[in-house]
Amino acid sequence: MRVFTTRTGAVAGRPAPRDPGVVVLRGIPYAAAPFGAGRFRAPRPAASWDGVRDCDEFGPVAPQAAELPGSPVWSPADEDILSLNIWTPGGSGDALPVLVWIHGGAFVFGSSAQPDFDGTALAGRGLVVVTLNYRLGFEGFGHVPSTGGAEPCPDNRGLLDQIAALRWVRDEIAAFGGDPGRVTVAGQSSGATSVACLMAMEAARGLFRRAVLHSAVNACAIPESAALTTAEVAAAAGVPATHDGLVSASPKELVDASDQVAENYRSDPGSGRRHYDPAIYGPVAGVSGLPLDPLTACGAGAGREVDLMVCHTAEEYWLLDAVGSCAKVTTEEQLAVFASDHRLPGSLPAAYRALMPGASVNELYLALYGDMLFGEYSSRLAESHARAGGRTYLSRFVRQRDGRGERVRAWHCADIPFAFGNVDDENVHFLMGGPPSAADRDLAGRMTHAWAEFAATGDPGWPQASSGGAVRIWDTSPEGGGSRWDAFRAPWRAAGLPLLAP
Template sequence: MDVFTTKAGQVRGRRSGRNPGIIAVLGLPYAAPPFGADRFRAPRPAQPWDGVRECTAFGPVAPQSAELPGSPAWSPGDEDILTLNIWAPADGPGGLPVLVWIHGGAYVFGSSAQPDFDGTALAARGLVVVTLNHRLGFEGFGHVPADGEGAVCPDNRGLLDQIAALGWVRDNIAAFGGSPGRVTLAGQSSGATSVACLMATTRARGLFRRAILHSAVNACATADRAARTTAEVAAAAGVPATRAGLLAASPQTLVSASDRVVDRYRQDPGSGQRHYDPAIYGPVADGDLLPCDPLEAWTAGAGAEVELLVCHTTEEFWLLDAVGSSAPVTTERQLATFAADFGLPPHLADGYRDRMPDAPVLDVHLALYGDLLFAEYSSRLAEAHARSGGRTFLSRFDRRCGGHGGRVRAWHCADIPFAFGNLHEESLHFLTGGPPGPADHELSHRMAGAWVAFAAHGDPGWAPLGGSGEGSAVRVWRTAGEEARQTDAFRGLWEAAGLPLLEP
């Protein structure tokens, strides 16, 4: 049966075009549209409906300027953006483990409709897969000053949307064959850090049992930093940096203003950290929902009750260079300035140079920046979780050969099509190096199997980290026959240097 009963009403899905044994229910609202009187507010429940609601197409994406290959673009005027999608076996036995996915995109772009995240293949292996949209950019993470009129416009509205979606899953997923007590929350990049934030807040406690983080990004703003960003965006939009002024600016106006602020940082080499990869939004340590950076919270024991699987790629930042979203660093002087801008000790960059003696400066910079933003932060999250008594698994993605399409790096995002089992998607071949070969399919089968086993039983198939955070096996993902390489060559340098916690 393709009709399901939720607490708000009945919905009808459709059979997946990839596997008729899987039903896809798409564009199902988990909260009310966050605009009009509800703009900048915490999410409210969706209004019930009569009859059967057709849920056979993805819902509108959140306001953004990005246009991603194979994905829908945002259309100004689209408001019903707080929707989710479900893939479930048509004849499942019930009580199946549930995987809830939060997309990445620097908190400003992306959606649950990206072809990377089609849940058909994972559902065919026994999961109920849920993907969701949430507010992005200023709508989701911009600071809105209080105006003294009693209106509450909380920070971290994007995180609140994610919590609302998890609440919807708890209340409704049994109708689709899933178990509300067997939920695994997963995400990549900013989606992974969102998961880390939800592990750190009491507001999400009990809504998920396990978590998967791929390439968590080192970025959490202080309240002061978020307020300064609001002032910059408001000035670019030509409105006062007040609640009334920001409400008067349309979502499209704030998207455009945010892009102009980003572009100014990108064009100004003297603008400090934001020059190199100008992401201006992210979670805010507001002292309410989020007390501090997730790494600090985890070090103090937050989230230890959640079983955890962490992965990062070994050449994260090469992707951002390939798509032109980062400032090039090609001289030794620029590399020294980069290190100084981030407060990194000189010996850290020197250590990377010593371990990459024949590499151009750009490659040294990309290796260093990728570890600063993603790899080292992800590894430290895993180790902090283990030291706090959590059950923790760590892995690294190091597949570099690109099937029939030439050589590609083990860069940011390349691991996700493998884990979802979506290598056939032509729009993803830039990430993966072209049409997949047999070895790629075999690697994808293993990675997806690890996700399924972890979501079902809490064991992806290798040893967890020890209580010290060290001394246990780390799974390295490569295709069969690939040359084994050292994947932690730089970790000792960071132990001596320390990891600065960054602000967007």
């Protein structure tokens, strides 16, 4: 056991099971429980404690319905959810680069305790790794109408939690061997979009020097759509869409109501964009704290001083299809409606059909949808940052595998076990198509090395991106399989990309 001293109290960690040279501490509170008087408010400081706090277990997860393999589940009794975890190979005075990880999960599920986010391998490469929990769903991203004279309930409370965690890192990480001047904040999917939002937020300025985005999702909302979602969720919960009405609903009631609203969209083909993947929450742009969506903000030079590394997978949406979380589109008529619902020109499906001879309608739809939400959006974030003068690196994960008798694609989330160096954990083998091969372990070694080098120096080891510039290809052969994916970008350059949800 090793003891570290923070401003709120002493904490004790233990050697990581996979590497005794790394100490892991779990469940350190970075802010107070966001319930009771603090519900729907900005995060407040954590209370101090006496003695040594044994940090041997992950903290409770945010309210959610999900039950993920190898991860804790939420219980309605869990309230002290704003905690973080640290893997460190050092101690006070070492000044090692720091990597702070923000998990994904459509802004409604997930936690820092997922096995694929274990920081041991990255810490073994000389990083201090921090993972954190933050408010999700309505608690973190639902719009709460203000009431006269009361303390305001800000939008984007989940982002404010992340900023509170980064402030904790700034103030405390030196005690764990980290350099507060060399902080990289990284995330995947909704976690990556969170990081992109942080780059655009004045409240986060100066809290990190570098950023890593894996499969950022095109999911920001405008205030009007956030207010509409609140009205729908309140109605499903049976309460008024007011501050007092929403406070009267328990966190579980709002989780259940949110799931009901999402299911209503999923079961109604005539409900527009949300029918295909009813992710009803996301950061609200155009409000105090986040005046612009990340892509617009990057193009205007917000966060230009932050070094940026972006990665997306080549076949993002095939995972959502495999787990049954998105609608099926199997006819030409349905494909045309999908394009119309998303304001996409007919030239896009036609272009994909030419690029994917022999593909089924559903495969065309998955390719289009994955690029619209993740691949093209992530690439444009990188290119906008580069055009605005930011140091930028772009990469694409294309590794595929035949596993369990069927093809496992380069789909959403598949790159994360490789970047963390956790490919041997059986909880992630579904993403990979089975246990890793020697080539998989080599790929994981190259990706963790790139992350570590970027966090330490700002250079992951390949040329910087510019508009239409260099893209690093991640595959089990160092440069294999990459060039054919570039062709899918041309139709989007001609068609444009829808930004904010209506």
